[in-house]
Amino acid sequence: xxxxxFQDRNWRFQHHTLRWLNPLRWAAIEGDEKAREEWIRVARxxxxxxxxxxxxxxxxxxxxxxxxxxxxxxCIGAPIVDPNEEWFTSLLxxxxxxxxxxxxxxxxxHGLHQHQGLLVLGAVLQDxxxxxTAVRRMEAQFETAFDYQGSNNEGSSAYHQMNMTWWGxxxxxxxxEGIEPPSETQKRLSxxxxxxxxxxxxxxxxxxxxxxxxxxxxxxxxxxSDYVATGGRQGAAPKETVKILERGYIxxxxxxxxxxxxxxxxxxxxxxxxxxxxxxxxxxxxxxIYADGQRWLVDPGFHSYQNASPEVRYLKSREPHNVxxxxxxxxxxxxxxxxxxxxxxDKFHEFVLADRGYGDIELIRRVVYFVDAxxxxxxxxxxxxxxxxxxxxxxxxPGVKARYLDNGFRLYTDASDFSMFWLGKHIAQKRASRRGxxxxxxxx
Numbered sequence: 029x030x031x032x033x034f035q036d037r038n039w040r041f042q043h044h045t046l047r048w049l050n051p052l053r054w055a056a057i058e059g060d061e062k063a064r065e066e067w068i069r070v071a072r073x074x075x076x077x078x079x080x081x082x083x084x085x086x087x088x089x090x091x092x093x094x095x096x097x098x099x100x101x102x103c104i105g106a107p108i109v110d111p112n113e114e115w116f117t118s119l120l121x122x123x124x125x126x127x128x129x130x131x132x133x134x135x136x137x138h139g140l141h142q143h144q145g146l147l148v149l150g151a152v153l154q155d156x157x158x159x160x161t162a163v164r165r166m167e168a169q170f171e172t173a174f175d176y177q178g179s180n181n182e183g184s185s186a187y188h189q190m191n192m193t194w195w196g197x198x199x200x201x202x203x204x205e206g207i208e209p210p211s212e213t214q215k216r217l218s219x220x221x222x223x224x225x226x227x228x229x230x231x232x233x234x235x236x237x238x239x240x241x242x243x244x245x246x247x248x249x250x251x252x253s254d255y256v257a258t259g260g261r262q263g264a265a266p267k268e269t270v271k272i273l274e275r276g277y278i279x280x281x282x283x284x285x286x287x288x289x290x291x292x293x294x295x296x297x298x299x300x301x302x303x304x305x306x307x308x309x310x311x312x313x314x315x316x317i318y319a320d321g322q323r324w325l326v327d328p329g330f331h332s333y334q335n336a337s338p339e340v341r342y343l344k345s346r347e348p349h350n351v352x353x354x355x356x357x358x359x360x361x362x363x364x365x366x367x368x369x370x371x372x373x374d375k376f377h378e379f380v381l382a383d384r385g386y387g388d389i390e391l392i393r394r395v396v397y398f399v400d401a402x403x404x405x406x407x408x409x410x411x412x413x414x415x416x417x418x419x420x421x422x423x424x425x426p427g428v429k430a431r432y433l434d435n436g437f438r439l440y441t442d443a444s445d446f447s448m449f450w451l452g453k454h455i456a457q458k459r460a461s462r463r464g465x466x467x468x469x470x471x472x
Contacts (some may be wrong), residue, residue, distance in 0.1 A: 031043075036332075036334065037088075037333050037335075038332070038333040038334075040086065040087070040088040041088050041091060041093070041094050041333075043088070044074075044078075044086060044088045044089050044091065044094045044098060045094050045097040045098050045101065046070070046071065046074065046097075046098050046101040046102070047097060047101055049067055049070060049071070049101065049105070050101075052064075052066050052067040052070075053067055053104070053105050053108060056108040057107065057108065064108045067105060067108060068108070068109060068113075071102060071105060071116070071119070072115055072116075072119075075115065075118075075119040075122075078090070079119065079122050080122075081126065090126065090132075092132070092133070092134040092138045092139070092142060093134075093137070093138035093141045093142065095123065095126060095127065095132070095142060095145060096127065096138075096141035096142035096143070096144055096145030096146070097141055097145065098123070098145070099120075099123040099124075099127065099145030099146070099148060099149050100144060100145050100148050102116075102119060102120060102123065103120065103148045103149060103151075103152045104148075106120075106152055120149060120152065120153055121153065123145065123149055124146065124149045124150070124153060124155060124158050127142055127145055127146040127149065127158075127162075128146065128158060128161060133165070135169065135172070136173070136181065136182060136306050137173075137182065137187065137190070137191055137194060137306075139165075139169055140166070140169065140173070140191075140194055140195065140198060141194070143162045143165045143166045143169070143198070144162070144194075144197075144198050144201065146158055146159075146161065146162040146165075147159055147162035147163065147166075147198070147201055147202065147205070148201065150162060151205055159205060163202055163207055166198060166199075166202070167209075167210055170195065170210075170212075170213055170216070171212075173191060173195065174191070174195075174216040174217070174219070174220050175216075175274065175275060176216070176219070177219060177223065177273050177274060177275070178216055178217075178218070178219025178220035178221070178222060178223040179220070179223055179273045179274065179275035179276075179277065180192075180220065180223075180275070181275065181304055181306065182238070182304060182306040182307045182308070183237075183238045183276070183303070183304035183305070183306055183307055183308020183309070184237060184238030184239045184240050184306070184307035184308060185227050185234050185235055185236070185237040185238065185240045186234055186236075186237075186238075186239065186240035186241060186243055186330070187238065187239065187240070187306070187307045188220070188223065188224060188227065189224055189234060189243075189245065189246060191220075192217060192220050192221065192224065192249060193246070195213075195217065196217060196249075199213055217249075218250055220249075221249035221250035221252055221253040222250065222252050222253070222266060222271075223271065223273065223277075224245060224249065224253050224256075225245070225252045225253045225255065225256045225266055226266065226268075226271040226277075226279040226281075227277060227279055227297065228245040228253075228256050228257075229295050229318045229323070230281065230285070230290050230291050230292070230293040230294075230295050230318060230321075231290075231318075231321065232244050232245055232256060232257060232259060232291075233245075233323075235297055235316050235318075235323075235326070235327065236326060236327050236328065236329025236330065237277075237297065237299065237309075237311065237316070237327055238307045238308045238309050238311070238327075238329075238330075239307035239308075239309070239329070239330040240329045240330055241329060241330045242329070244257070245257045247262075250263075251263040251264040252264055252265075252266050255284070259285070259290045259291065260284065260285040260286075260290045265284040265285070265286065266284060269281050269282070269283060269284070269377075270372045270377050272367070272370060272379075274301070275301065275304070276299055276300050276301030276302070276304070276312065277297065277298075277299065278297070278298040278299075278300065278367070278370075278379055279295070279296070279297050279298075280295070280296045280297075280298075280372075280377040280379075280397050281293055281294060281295045281296070282294040282295075282399065282402060291321050292320060292321055294317075294318065294319040294320075294397075295317070295318040295319075296315060296316065296317050296318075296395070296397055296404065297315065297316045298313075298314070298315045298379060298381070298395060299311045299312050299313065299314050299315075299365075300312055300313065300365045300366065300367050300381050301364060301365065301366070301367075302364045303362055303364075309327070309328075309343070309344045309345075309349065310344060310345050310346045310349070310361060311327060311346075311349040312351075312363075312364065312365035312383075313349075313351045313352065313365040313381055313383050313391075313393055314327060314349040314350045314351050315350050315395060315406070316350065317404065317446075319402070319444075319446060320444045320446070321443065321444060322425070322428075322441060322443070322444045322446070323425040324424065324425055324428065324439055324446045325350050325422055325423060325424065325425075326350075326423055326424070326425050327348075327349055327350070327423065328343040328348045328349070328423065329343075331343050346359060347421065348421075348423055349421070349423065350421060350422055350423055351383075351420075351421055352383075352391060352393055352408040352418055352419065352420050352421075353391075353418070353419045353421070354386055354389065354391060354410070354416050354417070354418060354419075355416070355417040355418065355419050356417075357386055357389075357416070359383075359385040359386065360384075360385040360386075360387075361385075363383065363384045363385030363386075364384050365381050365382065365383045365384065365385075366381065366382045366384065367379060367380070367381055368380050368381065368382045368392075374399060375398070375399055375400070376396055376397060376398050376399060377396070377397040377399070378394070378395070378396045378397075379394070379395050379396075380392065380394045380395075381393045381394075381395075382411075388412070389410055389411065389412055389413055389416070390410070390411040390412075391408065391409075391410060391418070392408070392409050392410070392411060393406065393407070393408050394406070394407040394408075394409075395407075405451070406420075408420060422448070424439060427441065428440070428441055428446075429441070433447070433449070435449050435450045436448045436449040436450050
């Protein structure tokens with residue numbers, strides 16, 4: 029159980045959740061005795077190797093989130109275990125006692141999985157104290173997981189959707205135990221569904237903000253999110269085309285598919301505010317642009333959970349995001365990028381940001397979307413030291429080709445094109461490059 033053939037943190041995590049035993053459990057429920065015996069053998073072996081926690085050979089056996097997920101997997105295996113098997117009851121009780129101890133509990137989605145594990149343990153062991161403790165912790169954590177606007181605290185667009193799914197399941201489990209969740213939970217989850225609709229691109233894909241893989245918006249959260257998930261065929265369109273969220277998202281779009289096909293609408297997303305640490309990147313001040321059915325300016329998104337690897341360190345840094353920088357001046361990593369003004373009307377959407385990462389010098393980014401012209405202007409300037417040089421970094425969607433123009437670039441695919449023009453008084457130096465990685469240690 030301490031093995032790690034791939035030298036991979038996530039492999040070790042998944043290994044100790046025991047979720048991979050599910051096919052055996054499913055077969056056992058259908059009457060496969062060999063599958064039942066193998067599930068029991070593995071579960072018992074895990075307990076003998078990793079209980080007590082201090083004797084475990086693995087750093088992931090009692091890792092937060094792995095502990096809660098495994099607790100659930102053991103509990104749902106109870107129907108295939110003889111109720112007189114003392115080792116199994118003892119293993120469940122050890123997990124309950126571990127999760128009851130507040131010093132083992134963390135925040136954000138890892139904590140939620142721990143609370144769910146304790147909830148299910150309380151139900152299976154008929155331990156009302158454990159069950160009520162789990163519910164109280166969930167109620168307290170939910171207030172920070174989603175704020176009053178419905179914005180999640182992970183700093184990732186994909187984790188926003190995953191947290192909606194996880195929390196929705198958690199509250200259903202609470203209801204199955206005869207406990208009614210606070211009314212505020214449904215209100216905030218409904219608001220979260222509207223936030224998800226605004227974040228999502230017109231083609232139904234979720235942008236790669238923070239640790240986000242390429243994925244689509246799911247149906248089933250609300251009528252508003254269903255409208256986006258189905259391309260406008262079902263549900264109800266949001267009323268606004270702009271959303272400014274205090275937790276660091278600004279979204280702006282041309283419309284909701286009422287005057288042109290939904291996938292042909294234009295969409296911009298700006299990150300600002302403070303770093304939420306969880307699954308966020310150093311992307312504050314960055315913007316993503318989608319238009320005419322195509323992603324043009326993008327963020328790098330999720331690579332892996334190997335946080336020490338050079339690839340992950342790079343992809344989480346400022347460099348691969350669509351930000352502006354002062355040439356030759358280091359940027360403070362944890363500095364906020366504040367929204368200092370905004371104006372939204374039927375003619376334009378304007379947002380002005382101040383990057384606080386350069387000490388006394390403020391780097392001001394002004395972004396304006398012109399509704400009728402369906403175009404953007406991005407202006408970067410300094411509030412002092414006008415002689416300093418500013419560098420803009422633009423990350424282009426993979427597969428999009430770029431052609432030099434006298435005053436900018438033409439981006440294009442076989443189906444569409446997108447032009448970027450320099451409008452400043454001074455001639456700008458422009459450069460296009462492709463980035464690659466060399467893995468220093470290789471596979472071992």
